[in-house]
Amino acid sequence: MRTLRLAAGAEAASLVVLSANLLTVHTPAVSSLVGPLHGTAYLVVxxxxxxxxxxxxSGARWASVVPGVGGLLALRRLRNAGV
Known part of the structure; x- marks a missing residue:
């Protein structure tokens, strides 16, 4: 569960960084550094x-495949199921 929590946080945070970069200056260095981190966190989730x-x-398995926020959704479903 600890791995899932860390990966879910990294997935959501990296999505925020990528989106902010895309909406503001669109620096290629940020995309090339944070993009693979986001993809790896998504797969770990x-x-x-x-x-x-x-x-x-609990349906957490299918919630985890939602890009960007799947880890947070899966954690919520597991918490509500009492895991």
Whole structure:
């Protein structure tokens, strides 16, 4: 669960940074540094959620594949399920 929490935070934070960069100065260096971080965090969120045994019953597995905020949605569903 700790891995899922860290990856969900990194996924959401990197999306904010990428969006802010796109809406303001669009510096290629920021995109090239934060883009792979966001993609890796997204994949870690999916993998970590699918390893939680109670994730299938709560619908967290399918929530985790939502780009950008899937990790936060999965954590919310797991918390509401009592995991």
């Amino acid at each position: 999916i993998a970590a959620t699918w390893q939680v045994s109670d994730a299938a019953a």
